[in-house]
Amino acid sequence: MKVHIETALINEAFLAGGECPICAIRQVVDERVLYTYANEGVMEDATRARVNALGFCPEHFAKLYAADNKLGVALQTSTRLRELTRAVKPVKNPKEANKAADAIDKSLSTCAICSIVEEHMSRYVETVASLFHKNAEFRALFSSGKGFCMTHYAELLRVAPKAGGDTALYLQTLYEMQKRNLERLQEEILGFCDKFDYRYADRPWGNSKDSVIRTIAKIKNNKKG
Ligand SMILES: [Zn+2]
Ligand SMILES: [Zn+2]
Numbered sequence: 619m620k621v622h623i624e625t626a627l628i629n630e631a632f633l634a635g636g637e638c639p640i641c642a643i644r645q646v647v648d649e650r651v652l653y654t655y656a657n658e659g660v661m662e663d664a665t666r667a668r669v670n671a672l673g674f675c676p677e678h679f680a681k682l683y684a685a686d687n688k689l690g691v692a693l694q695t696s697t698r699l700r701e702l703t704r705a706v707k708p709v710k711n712p713k714e715a716n717k718a719a720d721a722i723d724k725s726l727s728t729c730a731i732c733s734i735v736e737e738h739m740s741r742y743v744e745t746v747a748s749l750f751h752k753n754a755e756f757r758a759l760f761s762s763g764k765g766f767c768m769t770h771y772a773e774l775l776r777v778a779p780k781a782g783g784d785t786a787l788y789l790q791t792l793y794e795m796q797k798r799n800l801e802r803l804q805e806e807i808l809g810f811c812d813k814f815d816y817r818y819a820d821r822p823w824g825n826s827k828d829s830v831i832r833t834i835a836k837i838k839n840n841k842k843g
Contacts, residue, residue, distance in 0.1 A: 636764065648735050651735050669694045669698055670697050743773045766796065775789070803832065803833050
């Protein structure tokens with residue numbers, strides 16, 4: 619699949635100033651891919667073949683079912699069911715049983731939507747590092763952000779070579795902003811805990827009120843598929 623990268627989407631996500639602009643991009647990409655599977659993509663041969671082979675993760679099955687196209691999800695579920703039924707065969711001994719169980723586990727761990735989203739996201743993360751190198755305006759925007767979730771921080775570390783001649787500066791900036799912002803979150807979440815102490819009960823919430831949910835988003839595994 620050809621991955622089309624929109625720099626406008628990257629700029630928008632960084633301008634929004636959330637805890638992780640890459641998560642914000644991922645959400646848009648995820649919604650778009652899901653839309654395809656819930657609508658016109660349903661009847662395309664290539665899409666059907668992917669669904670047969672990969673199925674969907676629990677989250678995407680639930681989202682597809684919640685979408686308007688119930689016939690679409692029924693057709694996709696039916697072909698996937700046929701594929702899985704084919705994999706159910708008689709087994710004669712524990713060794714064969716384990717092998718069959720491993721194959722089933724493996725086939726249930728894939729998702730047609732997640733795999734496309736991840737493919738797009740690898741390209742988006744690479745583009746962020748290369749924009750840091752090529753575009754001074756974007757570099758300033760990148761550096762003034764609130765850091766990234768740990769999952770995407772790790773991915774941004776991996777794509778450092780895409781920052782070309784600015785790789786060292788990129789890595790230093792990335793590290794400093796991540797450290798600074800994790801420490802900021804730590805203070806906010808401690809402020810949240812203080813509110814449960816009667817001595818501080820009257821203290822204003824400041825940035826603490828939603829700090830637990832923002833911290834969870836920052837430290838949970840945001841990679842799927
Ligand atoms: Zn993220
Ligand atoms: Zn999925």
